[in-house]
Amino acid sequence: MGQIKLEQVTKSFGPVEVIPPLDLTIGDGEFTVFVGPSGCGKSTLLRLIAGLEDITSGTIRIDGQDATNVPPAKRGLAMVFQSYALYPHMSVRKNIAFPMRMAGIPEDEQNRRIEAAATALNLTDYLERRPGQLSGGQRQRVAIGRAIVREPAAFLFDEPLSNLDAALRVGMRLEISELHKRLATTMIYVTHDQVEAMTMADKIVVLQAGVIEQVGSPLELYRAPRNVFVAGFIGSPKMNLLSGPEAEKHGVHTIGIRPEHTAISTESGTWEGTVGVAEHLGSDTFLHVQCPQFAEPLTVRASGEFPVQYGDRIFLTPDPAHLHRFDAAGLRIA
Amino acid sequence: MARTVTTNRKIINTAAAWAVGLLIFFPILWTILTSFKTEAVAVADPPVFLAFDWTLDNYRTVLERSNYARFLMNSIIIAGGATLLGLLIAIPAAWSMAFVPSRKTKDILLWMLSTKMLPAVGVLYPIYLIFIRLGLLDTRTGLIIVLMLMNLPIIVWMLYTYFKEIPGEILEAARMDGASLKDEILYVLTPMAIPGIASTMLLNFILAWNEAFWTLNLTAAKAAPLTAFIASYSSPEGLFFAKLSAASTMAIAPILILGWFSQKQLVSGLTFGAVK
Numbered sequence: 001m002g003q004i005k006l007e008q009v010t011k012s013f014g015p016v017e018v019i020p021p022l023d024l025t026i027g028d029g030e031f032t033v034f035v036g037p038s039g040c041g042k043s044t045l046l047r048l049i050a051g052l053e054d055i056t057s058g059t060i061r062i063d064g065q066d067a068t069n070v071p072p073a074k075r076g077l078a079m080v081f082q083s084y085a086l087y088p089h090m091s092v093r094k095n096i097a098f099p100m101r102m103a104g105i106p107e108d109e110q111n112r113r114i115e116a117a118a119t120a121l122n123l124t125d126y127l128e129r130r131p132g133q134l135s136g137g138q139r140q141r142v143a144i145g146r147a148i149v150r151e152p153a154a155f156l157f158d159e160p161l162s163n164l165d166a167a168l169r170v171g172m173r174l175e176i177s178e179l180h181k182r183l184a185t186t187m188i189y190v191t192h193d194q195v196e197a198m199t200m201a202d203k204i205v206v207l208q209a210g211v212i213e214q215v216g217s218p219l220e221l222y223r224a225p226r227n228v229f230v231a232g233f234i235g236s237p238k239m240n241l242l243s244g245p246e247a248e249k250h251g252v253h254t255i256g257i258r259p260e261h262t263a264i265s266t267e268s269g270t271w272e273g274t275v276g277v278a279e280h281l282g283s284d285t286f287l288h289v290q291c292p293q294f295a296e297p298l299t300v301r302a303s304g305e306f307p308v309q310y311g312d313r314i315f316l317t318p319d320p321a322h323l324h325r326f327d328a329a330g331l332r333i334a
Numbered sequence: 335m336a337r338t339v340t341t342n343r344k345i346i347n348t349a350a351a352w353a354v355g356l357l358i359f360f361p362i363l364w365t366i367l368t369s370f371k372t373e374a375v376a377v378a379d380p381p382v383f384l385a386f387d388w389t390l391d392n393y394r395t396v397l398e399r400s401n402y403a404r405f406l407m408n409s410i411i412i413a414g415g416a417t418l419l420g421l422l423i424a425i426p427a428a429w430s431m432a433f434v435p436s437r438k439t440k441d442i443l444l445w446m447l448s449t450k451m452l453p454a455v456g457v458l459y460p461i462y463l464i465f466i467r468l469g470l471l472d473t474r475t476g477l478i479i480v481l482m483l484m485n486l487p488i489i490v491w492m493l494y495t496y497f498k499e500i501p502g503e504i505l506e507a508a509r510m511d512g513a514s515l516k517d518e519i520l521y522v523l524t525p526m527a528i529p530g531i532a533s534t535m536l537l538n539f540i541l542a543w544n545e546a547f548w549t550l551n552l553t554a555a556k557a558a559p560l561t562a563f564i565a566s567y568s569s570p571e572g573l574f575f576a577k578l579s580a581a582s583t584m585a586i587a588p589i590l591i592l593g594w595f596s597q598k599q600l601v602s603g604l605t606f607g608a609v610k
């Protein structure tokens with residue numbers, strides 16, 4: 001069990017309100033990702049759920065029970081920190097055993113769970129080492145192991161992969177996703193990386209300045225961003241957002257078209273422009289095209305082998321079926 | 335490219351380090367040597383370095399004239415007491431400053447340190463009067479309190495710096511792992527802070543041991559520690575360098591030995607935070 005419900009939750013630091021009244025329900029067994037630019041309040045929100053920060057007003061319910069004033073130790077949640085936060089003076093085994101020791105679990109049961117977690121996380125050979133003798137990826141696995149053995153109602157992850165290098169990050173992303181499939185426990189995962197959000201989440205919560213901009217599955221957010229902010233934040237590379245005369249032709253304030261929804265031709269098309277920088281990824285090429293009617297260059301996706309040079313003239317045609325329309329307030333027009 | 339250190343350079347560096355070390359150690363060495371000379375040799379001109387008749391007479395005289403054991407006991411009780419009492423007060427203070435700081439924490443720290451800039455003699459008169467009023471003059475309790483207060487800013491600063499190095503996230507992790515405040519302090523904070531507490535304790539023990547201004551001014555006979563023992567040999571009737579040296583050697587020997595065996599701990603304590 002692990003349903004978490006926030007009702008009219010607010011948080012202020014002195015006179016600064018970082019989280020205005022907010023409602024959110026995280027379903028049992030769901031993998032929910034809080035994503036947003038830095039300073040959007042996503043980590044604060046996670047810490048409120050953890051109990052590491054007190055909420056200013058509102059109610060937090062865990063499995064229907066009011067947990068608002070319950071200390072973090074008693075909420076039955078486990079947390080994995082960005083800095084791993086392992087106990088440096090304890091061996092890996094003792095680190096993993098610590099929450100069970102605190103809970104007064106008998107020693108043979110502790111050992112059984114440690115062995116199981118160590119096997120699942122490839123840590124069997126490292127149990128007697130200190131955290132200082134491990135690599136970043138191993139440390140993060142120890143932190144995850146320490147969280148698993150408690151059999152918590154929910155896991156909270158606070159940017160757990162930010163300190164890892166790119167290759168390791170992709171590997172750990174998969175490991176955490178697999179862990180979620182296997183345990184089917186509620187997980188809340190905070191990240192500023194929308195790729196992590198898209199690849200891991202059942203449900204994404206997009207935050208900006210403490211306000212939830214949109215909640216939905218990764219594909220819902222990709223297909224129908226509720227507003228300009230979400231449209232620009234979800235998807236890589238970013239959606240092209242265009243306003244001015246071209247948007248007015250469609251009778252709206254802003255139109256949005258994703259790089260992958262634009263047809264490219266060297267002969268004819270809706271918009272004419274000049275090729276700037278081309279980013280070759282092998283499978284795809286992203287072209288930055290400067291069209292005279294737009295202030296910003298457009299990003300478009302071409303096939304990996306697309307034959308084009310810096311300074312070439314090129315024609316772009318947006319796919320009308322994938323054109324996003326937004327009003328003056330930035331909200332989506334269906 | 336890493337900077338290459340040539341062998342020549344290494345030799346020069348080593349020689350320079352030894353030279354500085356010897357320069358600093360020389361006065362202590364000279365004191366120890368002098369303590370084995372006769373009074374006549376001690377003031378000989380030109381000075382005699384090693385080629386003299388070594389004698390233990392000075393030590394014998396000093397031990398006959400004064401009760402070394404009593405001074406030593408006073409020193410141990412006063413320095414130890416001041417250090418332990420200081421830690422007892424400073425640990426909670428440093429903890430709260432490091433982990434639940436308020437907006438005034440930085441100011442308080444600076445203000446505490448600023449009290450160290452005041453010359454001690456500036457408060458001698460009021461403290462002397464307070465001591466008379468409270469009957470603390472020439473008592474070990476009085477000295478423990480004064481030396482503790484004198485060193486408290488340093489103890490708090492050192493511990494604060496040390497606690498600051500402990501990442502708050504580790505304490506939060508303990509809280510998430512179900513640890514109560516007691517468990518958090520007992521199983522996570524204290525083991526991590528022990529090297530810092532030990533270095534602080536050691537340094538302050540040495541500072542309290544060597545403190546002379548207050549011990550000389552606030553004691554007479556009963557509570558006098560080893561600093562007063564040394565001072566009693568620099569008398570206005572004439573200097574007895576050899577005996578003074580013997581007394582000095584006996585006074586600094588315990589702390590020198592303590593320092594020697596704990597130098598690793600001391601150095602790490604004085605340089606913590608400098609290297610990650």
